[in-house]
Amino acid sequence: MSSSSVDFSDFRLCGWRVRSELSLPEDLAWVGPEQPVDIDIRLGKVPDALIDAVQVTPFLQVAGNGDCRLEVSAAGRYLVRQGREVIVQPAPGATSAEVHVFLLGTVFGLLCHQRGLFPLHASCVRIGDGAVAFCGTSGAGKSTLAASLVRRGHALVSDDVTAIDIGAARGPLVLPAMPRMRLWRDALEALAVPREVLTRDRIELEKYALPVSGIGQFLAEPLPLRAIFLLRSEKAPGLDGASLMPAMEAVALLTGQIYRRRHAEAMGRRSELFQGAARIASSVPVRRLTRQLDLGRLDEVAAMVEELVGL
Amino acid sequence: MWGLNLTALELTAADRVVRSEQCLSTEVDSETVLMSVESGCYGGLDDIGSDIWRRLEKPVSVAELCDGLASEYEADHATIEADVLVFLRGLLQKHMIEIVPG
Numbered sequence: 001m002s003s004s005s006v007d008f009s010d011f012r013l014c015g016w017r018v019r020s021e022l023s024l025p026e027d028l029a030w031v032g033p034e035q036p037v038d039i040d041i042r043l044g045k046v047p048d049a050l051i052d053a054v055q056v057t058p059f060l061q062v063a064g065n066g067d068c069r070l071e072v073s074a075a076g077r078y079l080v081r082q083g084r085e086v087i088v089q090p091a092p093g094a095t096s097a098e099v100h101v102f103l104l105g106t107v108f109g110l111l112c113h114q115r116g117l118f119p120l121h122a123s124c125v126r127i128g129d130g131a132v133a134f135c136g137t138s139g140a141g142k143s144t145l146a147a148s149l150v151r152r153g154h155a156l157v158s159d160d161v162t163a164i165d166i167g168a169a170r171g172p173l174v175l176p177a178m179p180r181m182r183l184w185r186d187a188l189e190a191l192a193v194p195r196e197v198l199t200r201d202r203i204e205l206e207k208y209a210l211p212v213s214g215i216g217q218f219l220a221e222p223l224p225l226r227a228i229f230l231l232r233s234e235k236a237p238g239l240d241g242a243s244l245m246p247a248m249e250a251v252a253l254l255t256g257q258i259y260r261r262r263h264a265e266a267m268g269r270r271s272e273l274f275q276g277a278a279r280i281a282s283s284v285p286v287r288r289l290t291r292q293l294d295l296g297r298l299d300e301v302a303a304m305v306e307e308l309v310g311l
Numbered sequence: 312m313w314g315l316n317l318t319a320l321e322l323t324a325a326d327r328v329v330r331s332e333q334c335l336s337t338e339v340d341s342e343t344v345l346m347s348v349e350s351g352c353y354g355g356l357d358d359i360g361s362d363i364w365r366r367l368e369k370p371v372s373v374a375e376l377c378d379g380l381a382s383e384y385e386a387d388h389a390t391i392e393a394d395v396l397v398f399l400r401g402l403l404q405k406h407m408i409e410i411v412p413g
Contacts, residue, residue, distance in 0.1 A: 248342065248353055248354070251346075251353065271335050282339045
């Protein structure tokens with residue numbers, strides 16, 4: 001990691017106060033007011049297997065009480081308990097970057113599920129006074145469009161995973177998670193961000209973790225969710241467009257885009273998440289946004305999004 | 312996707328039906344959205360479909376269901392029963408409702 005790290009300190013994720021024995025990126029340092037610790041991350045021994053557990057993937061076990069055990073040979077073992085505690089046993093020789101990728105990825109998703117949130121696989125930007133989320137398959141341009149909107153002066157709320165509190169009284173709230181942007185390399189070049197600002201995130205992916213201070217401002221306050229776009233890229237030239245999705249399609253889309261959905265279903269959240277998807281679909285417009293696979297036209301798509309959101 | 316379900320075709324007004332436990336349902340605006348846990352398939356119901364769905368929360372005979380609908384909708388009983396049977400057979404085939412034995 002390029003950023004320096006602090007040991008035995010407090011960090012923030014989604015407004016949670018996270019106390020960690022494991023060093024985390026400095027840009028996640030807790031700067032908020034004095035409040036009780038929500039989540040403890042500790043170094044320790046993780047058992048070979050959980051008792052009474054289902055093997056959800058070759059890497060993940062979920063126990064009857066919702067506790068999860070993740071094992072990735074290059075990074076190590078992670079035990080995630082009750083949304084409050086994470087035990088990390090790094091693999092011999094694992095770098096902190098390797099340990100962080102899974103801690104700030106899958107483990108973060110598991111914590112969201114254990115804490116009753118709706119983590120959507122989406123990038124999210126503040127437009128006006130609300131949050132706008134972008135879903136889509138890998139390569140559809142979520143992060144790229146988010147970065148383009150940030151460059152137009154909007155603040156980044158979440159990248160990669162958008163944590164939504166569906167229980168909030170006045171409608172779904174987005175809880176900003178971490179100030180990193182993951183962009184495809186060609187997209188970065190179109191945005192003209194100097195390559196040396198970046199650190200490689202995961203060797204096999206042509207993606208980089210970009211400290212957000214490089215291109216705009218990161219936001220920490222919860223924001224009302226205002227709209228969701230499903231991105232679809234078209235290679236063929238033609239008009240870009242955005243159509244409102246019918247309720248059923250919107251619920252199906254949102255359910256399908258839940259981050260670490262199989263893990264959550266193994267925790268028994270299927271019905272809760274389905275209800276959550278319906279709550280989101282009845283609260284905000286969900287649109288399918290088709291755009292051409294042409295990075296030179298990013299600004300036009302960004303402007304269309306601004307107009308649709310009513311800026 | 313689903314095999315032909317003979318019970319669905321044989322459904323009559325005398326049968327009692329209820330929502331299937333493996334079917335999740337929720338309302339979005341005035342629409343009801345259904346999801347089959349087993350197959351992961353989705354379905355959507357309009358206003359009248361949603362009304363019928365609400366009446367299927369507890370076991371009810373098809374005849375009783377039609378009586379209730381006839382008192383609220385302006386259509387003759389025979390038309391309602393024919394439409395309801397088609398609707399319910401569709402839900403049965405997708406395992407979103409089930410026939411209550413006995």
